[in-house]
Amino acid sequence: MKVRFLLPFLVLLASCSTEKTQSEGPADQITVSLDTVLVDSGDEFLFLKDNLFMAELSPDKSYLINFNRQDVGAERIDLNNLKLDQIIPLEKDGPNGIPQYVSSFLITPEENIFIWNYRFYKIFDQQGQLVEDLELEKLAPELLESSEIYPSKFFQDPKNPSRLVGLFIKWEENSYFMLDFDLESGEYTEIPIPGLDKTSDYRVDIVYDGNMAGSYGPGVYSLLAGNKILISSNTFNEVQMLEMGADSLSVKSWDTPLLGAKRAYLPPKQADGKTGEIEEVVKKADSDFTYGPFTWDSENNRFYRFSYKSYFEEEKDEYGRYIATRSDVFLSVFDEDLELIAEALIPELTQKPKKHFVKDGKIWIYENMDDELAFVRVEVAF
Numbered sequence: 001m002k003v004r005f006l007l008p009f010l011v012l013l014a015s016c017s018t019e020k021t022q023s024e025g026p027a028d029q030i031t032v033s034l035d036t037v038l039v040d041s042g043d044e045f046l047f048l049k050d051n052l053f054m055a056e057l058s059p060d061k062s063y064l065i066n067f068n069r070q071d072v073g074a075e076r077i078d079l080n081n082l083k084l085d086q087i088i089p090l091e092k093d094g095p096n097g098i099p100q101y102v103s104s105f106l107i108t109p110e111e112n113i114f115i116w117n118y119r120f121y122k123i124f125d126q127q128g129q130l131v132e133d134l135e136l137e138k139l140a141p142e143l144l145e146s147s148e149i150y151p152s153k154f155f156q157d158p159k160n161p162s163r164l165v166g167l168f169i170k171w172e173e174n175s176y177f178m179l180d181f182d183l184e185s186g187e188y189t190e191i192p193i194p195g196l197d198k199t200s201d202y203r204v205d206i207v208y209d210g211n212m213a214g215s216y217g218p219g220v221y222s223l224l225a226g227n228k229i230l231i232s233s234n235t236f237n238e239v240q241m242l243e244m245g246a247d248s249l250s251v252k253s254w255d256t257p258l259l260g261a262k263r264a265y266l267p268p269k270q271a272d273g274k275t276g277e278i279e280e281v282v283k284k285a286d287s288d289f290t291y292g293p294f295t296w297d298s299e300n301n302r303f304y305r306f307s308y309k310s311y312f313e314e315e316k317d318e319y320g321r322y323i324a325t326r327s328d329v330f331l332s333v334f335d336e337d338l339e340l341i342a343e344a345l346i347p348e349l350t351q352k353p354k355k356h357f358v359k360d361g362k363i364w365i366y367e368n369m370d371d372e373l374a375f376v377r378v379e380v381a382f
Contacts, residue, residue, distance in 0.1 A: 029341075029342035029343075029344060029382055030331055030333065030342050030343075030344040030346070030380060030381075030382065031380075031381050031382070032331070032346055032348060032378050032379060032380055032381070033378075033379045033381070034348055034376055034377065034378055034379075035376075035377050036367065036369075036374055036375070036376050036377070037082055037374065037375050037377060038082070038369065038372055038373070038374045039077055039082050039083060039084065039372070039373040039374065039375075040082060040083040040084065041083075041084045041372070041373065042083070042084055044075075044084055044087065045371070046066065046075055046077075046084065046372075046373050047066060047067075047068035047069075047070060047071070047073075047075065048368050048371065048373060049070065050069070051354050051355060051366060051368070052064075052066055052354070052355040052366045053355065054066070054067040054069060054102075054104065054105075055067065055355060056104075056105060056106055056107055057107070057357055057359075058107045058111065059107060059108075059109050061079065061357075061359045061360075062078070062079060062080050063076055063077055063078050063079055063080075063085060064076075064077045064079055065077070065088065065105075065107060065113065067102070067105065069100055069101060069102070072090050072091070072092050072098065072100055073087060073088060073089060073090050074087070074088040074090060074113070075087060075088070076088055076126070077373070079359060079364075086126075088113075088126050088127070088128060089127070089128040090124070090128045091128060095130060096124065096128055096129055096130050098115055098120070098122070098124075099117050099120060101117070102115050102116065102117045102120070103116050103117045103118075103150065103151050103152065104116065104152070104153060104154075106154060106155075106156065108123065108156060108161070109156075109158075109161065110161075111125075111126060112124060112125050112126070112131050113125075113126065114134075114154065114156075116151045116154060116166075117151065118147050118150070118151070119137045119144065119145065121133070121134040121135065121136040121137070121151075122134065134164075134183065136164075136166070136179075136181065139181065139186055139187075139188060140179060140188055143168070143179070143190075144168075148170065148171055148172055149168050149169065149170055149171070150168060150169040150171060151166055151167075151168055152166075152167045152168060152169050152176075152220075152222070153166070153167040153222045154166045154167075155167075155222075155224040155229055156224075157227075157244050158224075158226075158227070159227070159244075162182060162183040162184045163180070163181065163182060163183070163244070164180075164181040164183060165178055165179070165180050165181070165229060165242075165244070166178065166179045166181070167222055167229075167231070174200075174203065174215075174217075175193065176193040176220070176231075177190060177191060177192050177193045178190070178191040178193065178229075178242065179191070180247075189247065191242070191247060191248075191249075193249075198236075198262075199217070199218050199233065199235065199236070201266050202217055202218045202235050202263065202266070202267065202285075203215055203216070203217035203218070203269075204216045204217065204267045204268060204269065204270065204271050204278065204281055205269065205270045205271070206270075206271055206272075206273040206278050207270060207271070207272055207273065208272075208273050208274050209274065213273055214273075216267075216271070216278060216281065216282065218233045218234055218235040218236075219233065219234040220232070220233055220234075221233075221234070221292075221293035221294065223293065223294050223295070223296060225294075225296035225298075225303070226296075226336075227243060227244040227245075228241050228242065228243055228244070229241070229242040229244070230294050231249075232291065232293065232294060232305075233291065234263075234290045234291050234292065235262060235263040235290075235291070236253070236261070236262045236263075236291065237253060237254045237255065237256065237259055237260065237261050237262060237291055238251060238252060238253030238254065238261075239251070239252050239253075239294065239338060241338075252338050254340060256332075256340070256343055258330055258343050258344070258345070259289055259291070259307055259330060259332070259343065260289065263285070263288045263289050263290070263291075264288055264289075265284050265285055265287070265288040267281045267284070267285060268281065276320060279316070279320055279321055279322060282321065282322070283312050283322040286309070286310045286312075286324065287309060287310060287311070287312065288309060289307055289308075289309050290307060290308055290309065290310075290352070291305065291307045292305055292306040292307055292308070292353065293305065294334075295356065295357055295358045295363065296358060297358040297361060298358075299360070299361040300361055301335065301336045302333055302334065302335060302336070302341070303333070303334040303335075303336075303338060304331065304332070304333055304334075304358065304363055304380070305331070305332045305334070306329055306330065306331055306332075306349075306352075306353045306356070307329075307330045307332065308327045308328060308329045308330065308352040308353070309327065309328050310324040310326070310327040310328075310352060311324060311325050311326050311327065311328075312324055312325060313325055324351070324352070326350045326351065327349075327350060327351050327352045328345060329345070329346050329349035329350070329351075329352065329353065330343065330344065330345050330346065331343070331344060331346050331380070333380065333382075341382075342382060346378075349378075353365045354366045354367070361379070362377045362378060362379050362380075363377070363378040363380070364376075364377050364378075365377075365378065
């Protein structure tokens with residue numbers, strides 16, 4: 001199974017306020033109960049090759065849409081009844097055509113699908129018909145007409161559907177910025193995110209025969225929870241927050257007994273992709289702490305975040321990557337103001353969590369069970 005990883009880089013947000021919390025609370029405050037549910041796909045074979053990497057929840061969390069980039073289609077999964085609801089037809093060409101490789105998508109409150117990529121910002125209904133071309137590249141041509149700036153994520157203001165906030169990556173500078181669009185007026189505000197110098201220590205340039213062939217570095221996650229956009233990195237125990245309507249960001253960080261403040265392992269600046277050197281770097285990085293994405297529990301007004309560190313022997317997969325034998329998985333629980341409530345090792349989980357989200361007060365973790373779609377549901381108690 002070939003798994004594709006997106007490895008962008010986190011940068012610090014300028015004009016930010018910073019709050020740091022030293023946590024010394026008990027480490028065994030959390031108890032969990034787990035159950036596993038299987039999705040009935042009928043006679044269809046669901047696209048699980050990407051481990052739900054390109055999958056998004058509906059606003060009411062009643063269903064999930066899984067994008068199939070291989071066949072350019074999408075699968076609507078009914079999460080209430082745990083079954084495949086429908087196959088959404090998408091076209092490669094013509095007036096309703098979409099690219100095979102897209103950056104991501106979101107499901108709007110009107111249950112349309114907003115799909116984006118370079119110079120592609122279109123909304124479709126769930127029959128695959130074009131509803132609207134937002135043409136954001138025409139609203140901000142000096143920024144979005146080129147392929148040097150990548151549209152990573154978009155968030156729709158829950159109180160104002162005409163407001164769209166996008167997170168973008170400048171590849172050449174390895175930096176981020178946001179664009180806050182008013183779709184009614186056609187105007188936008190640029191919110192600069194000009195640097196987190198410390199994250200450059202975790203970036204590795206990959207070379208083949210002396211030539212640059214890409215890079216490996218910290219992953220970045222983003223989440224809309226209420227009226228806050230959260231941005232976090234897998235290498236630092238912190239989060240950046242943008243309030244909808246604000247033009248500056250705040251930073252909250254932690255240094256806890258279990259997880260510390262940051263990943264300790266600092267890789268070399270350059271690694272050879274031909275000799276297996278980069279695989280050694282990735283192994284050492286994954287053997288240290290990886291801080292996962294935040295998820296929001298709207299029923300209990302909590303944030304959850306898994307973190308993990310993995311253990312390896314000498315076995316490799318067909319692509320030369322080391323295979324983890326097990327992982328220590330930690331769960332951090334925060335209140336709605338991102339104050340740490342509890343943090344603990346979860347011995348019931350022994351592999352790093354794949355795609356996950358919160359529904360009905362439980363954390364749903366994707367699991368492939370003999371090529372069938374399943375979820376391990378984690379209920380958290382104190």
